Amino acid sequence: xxxxxxxxxxxxxxxxxxxxxxxxxxxxxxxxxxxxxxxxxxxxxxxxxxxxxxxxxxxxxxxxxxxxxxxxxxxxxxxxxxxxxxxxxxxxxxxxxxxxxxxxxxxxxxxxxxxxxxxxxxxxxxxxxxxxxxxxxxxxxxxxxxxxxxxxxxxxxxxxxxxxxxxxxxxxxxxxxxxxxxxxxxxxxxxxxxxxxxxxxxxxxxxxxxxxxxxxxxxxxxxxxxxxxxxxxxxxxxxxxxxxxxxxxxxxxxxxxxxxxxxxxxxxxxxxxxxxxxxxxxxxxxxx
Numbered sequence: 619x620x621x622x623x624x625x626x627x628x629x630x631x632x633x634x635x636x637x638x639x640x641x642x643x644x645x646x647x648x649x650x651x652x653x654x655x656x657x658x659x660x661x662x663x664x665x666x667x668x669x670x671x672x673x674x675x676x677x678x679x680x681x682x683x684x685x686x687x688x689x690x691x692x693x694x695x696x697x698x699x700x701x702x703x704x705x706x707x708x709x710x711x712x713x714x715x716x717x718x719x720x721x722x723x724x725x726x727x728x729x730x731x732x733x734x735x736x737x738x739x740x741x742x743x744x745x746x747x748x749x750x751x752x753x754x755x756x757x758x759x760x761x762x763x764x765x766x767x768x769x770x771x772x773x774x775x776x777x778x779x780x781x782x783x784x785x786x787x788x789x790x791x792x793x794x795x796x797x798x799x800x801x802x803x804x805x806x807x808x809x810x811x812x813x814x815x816x817x818x819x820x821x822x823x824x825x826x827x828x829x830x831x832x833x834x835x836x837x838x839x840x841x842x843x844x845x846x847x848x849x850x851x852x853x854x855x856x857x858x859x860x861x862x863x864x865x866x867x868x869x870x871x872x873x874x875x876x877x878x879x880x881x882x883x884x885x886x887x888x889x890x891x892x893x894x895x896x897x898x899x900x901x902x903x904x905x906x
Contacts, residue, residue, distance in 0.1 A: 648676040650699075650749055652759075652766075658697055658723050658749070661769035672759065675750045685726065685740040685748060692730030694750050698722050701746025702821040705738045706829075716829040718781065719743075719804075719822055722811050725751075728774050743821040788832055791870075796831045797841040798866040801851065805860050816863065820856045844872050 652672040656663035676699065679685060685696055688708060698720050705717045705726065717738055720726055729737040731753070760767030787799060809815030820827075828838045845851045850866055852859040860866060 648747075649673040650676065655697065655749060655751070656766075656769070658699065659725065659769075659773050660723060661773060662765065664763040664766045666763065677748050677750060679742040679746045679748060681742050681744050681746075683742050685742065685746075686730075686736045687739050688736060690730075690736050692727065692734045692736055692753070694727060694752055695756070696726040696740065697749040697751060698724045698726065699747040699749050701748075702743045703740055703746060704743055704822060704826060704830075705740050707738050714829065716822075716826050718784075719830065721807060725773050725777055728777060793831075793833050793837050794841045794844070794872045795869050796833065797827070797838060798845065798850075798869040800827065800831060801845075801858060801860060802863050802867045805863065816860045818858060820858055841872070848872075 650658075650673070652674075653663040655674055679701075685703065686694075700722055703720045703726070705720060707715045707717055709715070718724075720740070726740050726748075727736060756770075757767070760770060788796065791799060804820075805815040805818065808818050822830075824838045824842070825835045827833075828835050831838070842851070842853055845866070846853045850860075850862045850869075852861060
């Protein structure tokens, strides 16, 4: 029988007293077994572990609440079961830099492993359900189930690779292309979660998008308006519809304002004639 064999025993490894701001509102009412956790992380579950022998606690956060703070003692990894968050770094002057926008299936807190203190803050952008993964207890379980340990290393590596790809993108693309690529990447993430990849609500503000992409609020807003004008997306407050994901993904830069008017007129004419799908290549070329 493992250390997680009962809910009362499992609670010893899911202490909520260290949660920043006493952020939790409800805890202990929902538990996930190891198989469910592995499924959420998209990794294989050990066949030698009884589903009900290993239970992990859920904690619910309201929008705006912190899951962990910079400098807080590290003892837990967090898995997003539902909801949307942002992770940020805050410098000595109080300036916030958005690092990522975690959502369902993402693992948080790995930056705390190195120095045993979290190096970033995780903040809920919507109401969230988070699964607690007590680090010491989970690594102990991994030592007896090597395949689980290897799978967790794979998850951590996946998070690092995602960040590296983002850094590479930021260094290589124009400001307009960064916004376009951000939208298509977000759509792909929604699609992977089983939601529409072409129509979704932005949980983050334009200011937060700019911080993430290294752009000003004005640049983000101007680019969204231009993409809307060109018929590549439609924007209604926070609701985004990706009308032409292919053109968005291949966009390098936007044409000057006068040229955009001509392109927009051509897009409008093609839409009216139901010819836009055949014109994707030409639209993409006009943007390059």
